[in-house]
Amino acid sequence: MPISAPEKLLTVDGLHAGYGKVEVLHGVTLHIAAGELVALLGPNGAGKTTLLRAVSGLLPWTVGTARFDDVSLCGMSPREAARAGLVHVIEGHRVFNHSSVNDNLLLAGFDLPRRERLARVDEALTSFPEIAAKRHELGGSLSGGQQQMLAVAQGLVRRPRLLMLDEPSAGLSPVLVDRVLAVLAQLRTSGTAVLLVEQLVEKALAVADRVYALAQGRVVLTADAHEQGLTHRLEQAYFGQDATTLIDG
Amino acid sequence: MAMDERVQSAPSHDAPRASLGDFSKGLPFLAILALSMLLPLIGNDYWALIATRASIYWILVSGLNLIVGFAGQLAIGYVALFAVGAYTASVLAAGNVLPALPPFAALGAAGVVSAAMGVVVGLPALRLRTFYFAMTTLGFATIVTQVALGWQSVTGGGIGLSGPSLPAPFDTTWGLYGLCLGLAALCTWMTANLAYSRFGRALVATRDADVAAEANGIAKPHLLIGVFLFAGAAAGVAGGLFASLQTYITPDAFTFDLSLLFFIAVLIGGRGSILGPLLGTLLLTLLPEMAAPLAAWSTFVYAALLLIIVLLMPGGIATLLDFDNRRVLSDNRVILPQPAALGQLLAAARPATGLEMEGVVLSFGGVTAIDGLDLSVQPGQVHGLIGPNGSGKTTTLNVISGYFRPQQGQMTLDGTNLPTGLPVLRAGRGVCRTFQTPRIIGAASVLQNVMVGGTITGRAGFLEAMLSLPRSLRDERAIRMRARLALQAVGLHALENVRADRLQHSELRFLEIARGLMLHPSLLLLDEPAAGLSAEEIKRLGALIKAISEHGVGVLLVEHHADLIFEICDQITVLNLGKVLARGTPAEIRMHKEVVSAYLGA
Amino acid sequence: MFASIIASGLAMGAIYALIGITYNTMFATSRVMSFTAGQLGMLGGVFGSLLMLRLGLPLVLGLPLTLLLCAGVGIVTEFVAVRPVLKSLDQHLYVLTTLAVALLIQQVTAIEWSTEPQPFPRLFELGRDAWDEKYWLPVATCAVTISALEFLYRRTLIGRAFLAVAEDNFAARALGLPERTLRVASYAMAGAIGALAGFSGGQLLLAFFANGQLLNFYGFIPVALGGLGNNRGAIIGGLALGLFQQAANFTVGGIFASVAVFVLFIVVLLVAPQGLFGAPASRRV
Incomplete structure (x- = not known):
């Protein structure tokens, strides 16, 4: 493989990863360029979450390569990855229930200098006025949607160059989903790359530049998000080959 | 070889x-x-x-x-x-x-x-x-x-x-x-x-x-x-x-x-x-x-x-x-189920009318995981349970096997009420299951793991076993014989003396099925049995599940592999957000626009 | 007699509560109940006696050194007995590894220090009878410790980080918190808290190698009563235990006090397995 083009922020090549004896990813290859919004789709159990965890250092792996800004991610901790600008917002809006919104955000900037940290928290909150109003309430008292916004805001405190989000729409009302996705679109225009794992395919396609579909631990589809007939190809990827003929017939 | x-x-x-x-x-x-x-x-x-x-x-x-x-x-x-x-x-x-x-x-x-x-x-x-x-x-x-x-x-x-x-x-x-x-x-x-x-x-x-x-x-x-x-x-x-x-x-x-x-x-x-x-x-x-x-x-x-x-x-x-378990196992082992062995294992007919669930509601705190579920699994049929993440599939299995107590609803198995809760009494009712992550005894041999499935068939008591009285010996012989048959049926009989933690992940899935067959179940619950299996293994698994159902066992199959579901299921129930979104034969489900949408999240 | 029951009950209760907090502090960041908690309390007394009576150091040197040494023991525990078994927490191997380290500590103390109880110095020469320093010192220490901990957890970001790791280790790691460093720090902190228990209670318990095992059990009861990880529960449970034990001691005698405490412990475990202030158990399937 030639030296990756400079605009490729994240390159993953032949990545294998799993839990104990169970290998979930059987050689995943993908890349994300700076400032790009990429949607990662796929049925349950395809390995989307596993891929994000492997890239961000939450799940150790040995086979394959993953480079961020041309630095190998192998063996890197989530802390080091976050310092490098690769931030992972995990699934299930797991904010700290017993800490206030403000403290949740301050914790995201734990190793920043104090003044910088405070400034970044204010900055992150500008994207989410809903939770800015609840700064001093406990994380646990927020609604699911607000917690998800808080989780995204935690990611923003780091001023990431690549923000990876795992199903930010899960459990949210359609209005809130649109709010979160709008913030992501806005982030992209300001130059932040986004890797979005989503179940809501159509909503994801609406904001994404490109799309990867993962099935059974492999990339089975890669396409431009606005390509013709993409939904059809996704159905194929989800339901297997013969399903679509029946759906069409 | x-x-x-x-x-x-x-x-x-x-x-x-x-x-x-x-x-x-x-x-x-x-x-x-x-x-x-x-x-x-x-x-x-x-x-x-x-x-x-x-x-x-x-x-x-x-x-x-x-x-x-x-x-x-x-x-x-x-x-x-x-x-x-x-x-x-x-x-x-x-x-x-x-x-x-x-x-x-x-x-x-x-x-x-x-x-x-x-x-x-x-x-x-x-x-x-x-x-x-x-x-x-x-x-x-x-x-x-x-x-x-x-x-x-x-x-x-x-x-x-x-x-x-x-x-x-x-x-x-x-x-x-x-x-x-x-x-x-x-x-x-x-x-x-x-x-x-x-x-x-x-x-x-x-x-x-x-x-x-x-x-x-x-x-x-x-x-x-x-x-x-x-x-x-x-x-x-x-x-x-x-x-x-x-x-x-x-x-x-x-x-x-x-x-x-x-x-x-x-x-x-x-x-x-x-x-x-x-x-x-x-x-x-x-x-x-x-x-x-x-x-x-x-x-x-x-x-x-x-x-x-x-x-x-x-x-x-x-x-x-x-010393036995230091012998190297062959790397290219193949699981070859022998459905023929099922004939002997599942010979005696069980009086079966299947599982009926009516209006089951289960919520954790304020979150409703299952919202008014009706489900019926007929004997001799494979019933697929599918749906997006968090739609309540595994939760349904856990309700049936008694781990969760629903707030509302009725369950009957083979015509008699199946009380909620009490997972330990399920085996006696002929409800057996496998788990999303195989739960096996790594330190015991494959055969012993399967024999665990037959524990409640024994008649001899604690003291009899301790003194090795004839009734206990008879129990052991019967359980061992059935376990061998079950291993043969799922295709793991050559590995019976191997410590289970030396097996590959796919073999553990078949091992769990063998354990589930020990009791001649009326209802077999399979929680994502194909996860982590190769395409070839999934085919064999499908044939095995089909063969099991043909011996009169009702199989409830939770699975993500759409190919497998559509291939072997007689009936499919699609869940979304704890509710039944659709039910029908595979052909009906495939053409169901809402199902396709639910999967694609539109 | 009433005054001495209250005085000694509160004093012993404060010591038990501090050991309970030692357990909790280690548990919070690692989900491990460590058998070293009681030994740290024992070491607090032994190091105090060693440094101040045998080596003649003043309190201003003796106390910080004791705390430092026990913090060191805490860190060693984390590296030797906790870190290697964290991956398989569900196998409960930590029970064995921390028990082994606890016994190593106890045995080395028995051989290198003494198998007989050794005196612990009076620190301030303050108070008499029920107001003797040996009674109020543990209570005061317990109050200061819990205030300091509350300040740490409520007012400082580092304390917040401890709480975050305790609440959701995975999310804390994903957020880029230095979870490993925080865990080591919590073990060092637990070492110091255990040392404070033994040091402040030195005049009551003396510097005796067998105190470790006793404190392990009596310090665990407040945790079982109050619920794992609940410091306020541990304080209430500890004081209640101390008062109950001393009252029984004075009225019906030592044997029955011990038996009563043990029976109470089993009954509470059976009736309220998660402790009186604890959270319900997590799901298994």
């Missing part, structure tokens, strides 16, 4: 002496016994003392081994029961409270009192996490010493009292040794019988896979109480004998160091073994004698050994002796 497809004949395993396993398994025990019996010919009184002490310790450790080694309960303060036994025997024989009892009656009473104490101390273990039980036994050890010191009128306080003196011929050094050795041999035989019976396997199952144990109908509290009684009695008798051996006892004789010796002997020996802990006991008893300077540091050495074993050699001596 693929596996031999014929059933492998293994005549030695079918021999009637199933209790101690093969003769080769009993050989080391007989060798140790023979050596011990030769000791009076060559040894002096000093050696008689050491050997008697080792025998007494082993009487206690043999019982403790069932608790620590088999049930995995960390009983660290068993010296307390030893002390209770010693004091009970001495006090009753001396007659300073009640009229004096004959020494052997006092010894028996010591066993009874310690057995009762063993259950009381063990009570928290029936409900609580491991650490609590460890703490309770530690606390009990602390209390017993304090009571022995403080209750002067009975125990003699710090001054102590004399132990029971046994009548002839046990009043001589070698006579007492003979008695202790005999009892030690008896305990070895009884614990080995139990260990290799359905009770022993059930104990190990509660240790390594307690959820699976429950699903297979193993009632942990009953089992543990039986073991606590035996271990307590053994500890009490050992304590009484110890008092005789010492002739005089004080609280100082029952330090925590001694408790540690017992506990570590089991762990050094290796969990789930009888021979290992026996060697461990001998080693730890002899060690301070062999190296006198070590005596002061013996606890230090024991503690260091404990740390080293846990961190570096978790299997203990037993792993070193397990």
Whole structure:
């Protein structure tokens, strides 16, 4: 493989990863360029979450390569990855229930200098006025949607160059989903790359530049998000080959 | 090279002496016994003392081994029961409270009192996490010493009292040794019988896979109480004998160091073994004698050994002796199910009308996981349960198998009500299941894992198993035969003697199915059985599931592999957000626009 | 007699509560109940006696050094007995490894220090009878410790980070918190808290190697009563235990006090397995 083009922020090549004896990813290859919004789709159990965890250092792996800004991610901790600008917002809006919104955000900037940290928290909150109003309430008292916004805001405190989000729409009302996705679109225009794992395919396609579909631990589809007939190809990827003929017939 | 497809004949395993396993398994025990019996010919009184002490310790450790080694309960303060036994025997024989009892009656009473104490101390273990039980036994050890010191009128306080003196011929050094050795041999035989019976396997199952144990109908509290009684009695008798051996006892004789010796002997020996802990006991008893300077540091050495074993050699001596499992397994093994074997395994027809669920509602806190679910699984059909993440599929399985209690709704199986909750009673009703992450006993062989599935078919009781009475032997033969058939059916029969943790992930999935077939289930629940399988394996799995259903078993299949679902299901129910989104035949579901949308999340 | 029951009950209760907090502090960041908690308390007394009586150091040197040494023991525990078994927490191997380390500590102390109880110095020569310093010192220490901990957890970001790791280790790691460093720090902190228990209670318990095992059990009861990880529960449970034990001690005698405490412990475990202030158990399937 030639030296990756400079605009490729994240390159993953032949990545294998799993839990104990169970290998979930059987050689995943993908890349994300700076400032790009990429949607990662796929049925349950395809390995989307596993891929994000492997890239961000939450799940150790040995086979394959993953480079961020041309630095190998192998063996890197989530802390080091976050310092490098690769931030992972995990699934299930797991904010700290017993800490206030403000403290949740301050914790995201734990190793920043104090003044910088405070400034970044204010900055992150500008994207989410809903939770800015609840700064001093406990994380646990927020609604699911607000917690998800808080989780995204935690990611923003780091001023990431690549923000990876795992199903930010899960459990949210359609209005809130649109709010979160709008913030992501806005982030992209300001130059932040986004890797979005989503179940809501159509909503994801609406904001994404490109799309990867993962099935059974492999990339089975890669396409431009606005390509013709993409939904059809996704159905194929989800339901297997013969399903679509029946759906069409 | 693929596996031999014929059933492998293994005549030695079918021999009637199933209790101690093969003769080769009993050989080391007989060798140790023979050596011990030769000791009076060559040894002096000093050696008689050491050997008697080792025998007494082993009487206690043999019982403790069932608790620590088999049930995995960390009983660290068993010296307390030893002390209770010693004091009970001495006090009753001396007659300073009640009229004096004959020494052997006092010894028996010591066993009874310690057995009762063993259950009381063990009570928290029936409900609580491991650490609590460890703490309770530690606390009990602390209390017993304090009571022995403080209750002067009975125990003699710090001054102590004399132990029971046994009548002839046990009043001589070698006579007492003979008695202790005999009892030690008896305990070895009884614990080995139990260990290799359905009770022993059930104990190990509660240790390594307690959820699976429950699903297979193993009632942990009953089992543990039986073991606590035996271990307590053994500890009490050992304590009484110890008092005789010492002739005089004080609280100082029952330090925590001694408790540690017992506990570590089991762990050094290796969990789930009888021979290992026996060697461990001998080693730890002899060690301070062999190296006198070590005596002061013996606890230090024991503690260091404990740390080293846990961190570096978790299997203990037993792993070193397990030569069979060092043989390299072939890398390119193929699972070739033989559905033909199902004919024999699932021959007897069960009166089946299937599972009916009506209006089941389950919520956790404010979140509704299942919202008014109706589901009907017919006998002889494969019923697919699909839906996006969080739609309530596995939750439904957990409601059926009794782990979750729904707030509303009815379930009937084969015409009679299936009460909510009570997972341990499901196996008896013919509901068997597999788990998303296979829950198996890694340290047991493949065959033993499958045999766990047949635990509740046994008729012989705890004591019968311990004494290896004919009914227990019959149970074992029947369970073993069915397990072999089940392994053959799923295509793992060539691996029956391999330790299960050496298997590949896909093999474990088939292993769980074999375990689920042991009871001739009315309803088989499969939770993502195809996850992590290769395309070829998924095909074979599909054929196997189909064949199982054709023998009249209703199969409820939760699965993400759409190909497999559409290939083998007779009926499909699609869940979304805890509600039924659609139901019908595969052809109907495929054309259902809403289903496709739900999957694509539009 | 009433005054001495209250005084000694509160003092012993405060010591038990501090050991309970030691357990909790280690548990919070690692989900491990460590048998070293009681030994740290024992070491607090032994190091205090060693440094101040045997080596003649003043309190201003003796106390910080004791705390430092015990913090060191805490860190060693984390590296030797906790870190290697964290991956397989469900196998409860930590019970064995921390027990082994606890016994190593105890045995080395027995051999290198003494198997007999050694005196612990009077620190301030303040108070008499029920107001003797040996009674109020543990209570005061317990109050200061819990206030300091509350300040740490409520007012500082580092304390917040401890709470975050305790609440959701995975999310804390994903957020880039230095979870490993925080865990080591919590073990060091637990070492110091355990040392404070033994040091402040030195005049009551003396510098005795066998105290460790006793404190292990009696310090665990407040945790079982109050619920794992609940410091306020541990304080209430500890004081209640101390008062109950001393009252029984004075009225019906030592043996029955011990038996009563043990029976109470088992009953509470069976009736309220998660402690009186604890959270319900997590799901298994």
